[in-house]
Amino acid sequence: MVKVIRAETAGFCMGVDLALNKLDSLIDKNENGKIYILGPIIHNPQVLEDYEKKGVITAHTPDDVPEGAYGVIRAHGIPKNAEEELRLRGVNVIDATCPKVKKAQLLIKKNTEDDRILLLYGEDSHPEVKGLLSYAPSGTHLFDSIEELEAIKLYPDKKYCLAAQTTQDRSVYEESIRFLEGKGIDFVTLNTICDATRQRQEEAISLSRKVDHMIVVGGRISGNTRRLVQVVETAGTKCTHVEVAAELPLDELKEIKTIGLTAGASTPKHLVDIIQQILEKL
Structure with a gap:
């Protein structure tokens, strides 16, 4: 045997539980209004199929969510400008962003307002990453390996902020910190890995x-x-x-x-x- x-x-995890509980609660109390999610609420095909059967609609852009409808922000979060657009258009926004992702977004925003350039360790195609990058107004560089970080041209007269997608490998992130310390540049490190x-x-x-x-x-x-x-x-x-x-x-x-x-x-x-x-x- x-x-x-x-x-x-x-x-x-806690973030997924919270996001699905918010969506379930909205489905239970919602009588007439349509419910949209801007992208899959979590990355599991079986869960998404269950919600489709309950009438939840997956939107691909903010424009796909009509005024007055419910727009649920996925657990991975969405870009800052997409959320602002939903609210400006009168969509009833329900924020189901994982608290750890939301914390990372706000930390990046706070630490890049003084012209620091964001160095983000993450996957280019991941929706969480697209959201995190949108909170850095002074410029960004994305890398998914030490080799990609080494290829980024860093300037001694500029300031940087290092952060990571919440689900990334901590050992690679720590190696990234050591690499930047050896470059002698001005950078701050954010603790954003969950x-x-x-x-x-x-x-x-x-x-x-x-x-x-x-x-x-x-x-x-x-x-x-x-x-x-x-x-x-x-x-x-x-x-x-x-x-x-x-x-x-x-x-x-x-x-x-x-x-x-x-x-x-x-x-x-x-x-x-x-x-x-x-x-x-x-």
Whole structure:
């Protein structure tokens, strides 16, 4: 029989819970008005499909949300100008931005108002990153690796502000700090990586050392889920990323003695439960 060890941190984080609770509450009390979300509220296809069945509409631009409708800001946040546009057009804005992301936005705003240029460690295509960049009025540079940071031309007569997408790898961020310290430039460092993300990654690494194979459950568009896969593979343990149970490579897994199981911060508990039950029956 296969032994399955499940991570304690697998599944929804606080920010996702809060965002979905706000949306659920709005659905329950809303009688006539349409509900729009500017982009997916979280990065999980199964959750988004459930909300579509309840009549929630995913908008791609602020213009897609009509005046007087409810506009829910996704857990990842949205660009500052997009939120301002919604409010100016008379949309009933419900802010479901994760508190950790909102804190990062406001920290960046506060620390770049004195002409500091933002150096942001994050993924170019991620919606959280697009929002964070919009809070820096004095210019931005985005990097997703030490090599990309090293390629940025930094000037000794300018001031900089270093921040990170909340779900990024803390070890790379700390390496970025050391690199900038060696450049002798004027920069401030913001603590914007979420503790829940760090704990989830650390537990995944620790668990991977006790098992023969790791399963990570979560949406493929979820940045924090992909990061879990990355840190496990970097630690040297084979890892399989699945969204749903049907994707499990059962023929391969039934030959394995010990399997570790974890999940991204936007993965519903019931999906992880189903996968655990299947694995334990191998």
